[in-house]
Amino acid sequence: MVAPETNPSLPRLTLLAPQGAEYRAVRRGADPAWRVLAMPLGGRGLPQWWAVHQGELAGKGAVLLGLAGGSQPKWRVGDGVICQSCTDAVSGATRPYDPEMTQWLTQRLGLPVVRGVTVPQIVTQPQEKQTLGQTFDTAVVEMEGYPLLAYLPRLGMVRVVSDGMHQVLPDLGAAVDEATGALHPLPLAWAMLKQPQAALALIQGARIGLQQLTVLAQQLTGNSEKKYNENSITDVSGIQM
Numbered sequence: 001m002v003a004p005e006t007n008p009s010l011p012r013l014t015l016l017a018p019q020g021a022e023y024r025a026v027r028r029g030a031d032p033a034w035r036v037l038a039m040p041l042g043g044r045g046l047p048q049w050w051a052v053h054q055g056e057l058a059g060k061g062a063v064l065l066g067l068a069g070g071s072q073p074k075w076r077v078g079d080g081v082i083c084q085s086c087t088d089a090v091s092g093a094t095r096p097y098d099p100e101m102t103q104w105l106t107q108r109l110g111l112p113v114v115r116g117v118t119v120p121q122i123v124t125q126p127q128e129k130q131t132l133g134q135t136f137d138t139a140v141v142e143m144e145g146y147p148l149l150a151y152l153p154r155l156g157m158v159r160v161v162s163d164g165m166h167q168v169l170p171d172l173g174a175a176v177d178e179a180t181g182a183l184h185p186l187p188l189a190w191a192m193l194k195q196p197q198a199a200l201a202l203i204q205g206a207r208i209g210l211q212q213l214t215v216l217a218q219q220l221t222g223n224s225e226k227k228y229n230e231n232s233i234t235d236v237s238g239i240q241m
Contacts (some may be wrong), residue, residue: 015063016038078208082106083113086157144220
């Protein structure tokens with residue numbers, strides 16, 4: 001399979017990333033000729049988002065890039081993976097990513113192919129991540145894949161692990177706007193202050209994950225010019241995970 005910009009069956013793809021730091025990391029690495037769209041964190045804001053972008057995305061190919069949590073011990077911070085399917089943690093139903101897209105991503109990036117699980121809220125506790133991995137035989141935990149496939153069946157998925165299975169995360173549930181998927185700064189800051197050790201680990205993991213996300217976007221789009229610097233690549237302000 002050849003690069004999508006020269007393959008009639010895979011025209012130049014739209015890259016999608018959760019709004020905030022993940023979007024900025026992908027935008028920094030991607031070739032300027034490739035379109036990068038920000039999308040809501042999680043699935044609740046997808047209907048409104050899709051109403052805006054349906055005309056330009058319906059029936060077309062796209063790749064979602066973002067951070068994820070590891071749900072098995074072997075996956076460490078900074079590991080990149082390609083998801084071939086995702087299971088909804090609530091219903092147990094599974095949807096496949098587009099097989100042709102998955103094959104192209106594998107050839108392009110050389111990353112391992114795994115299964116993911118989509119959760120409705122941020123998973124903060126190691127035991128919960130482990131249970132999800134064991135129950136659904138999945139490698140990573142994320143929040144957008146399963147609901148997005150209902151709108152975009154020609155979708156590929158690339159994720160970078162930003163927190164390992166044994167890592168505790170701050171409880172950010174109150175900071176996430178259920179309607180838009182955005183993070184509210186004050187509740188976010190309060191959640192981080194209440195759990196400083198977990199917050200520090202989250203920030204450190206995010207820096208590594210975002211750096212790798214930028215590199216993968218560069219590799220994916222064939223961006224031959226390094227248009228970012230080490231300071232911008234690790235910007236975690238407004239992080240969305």
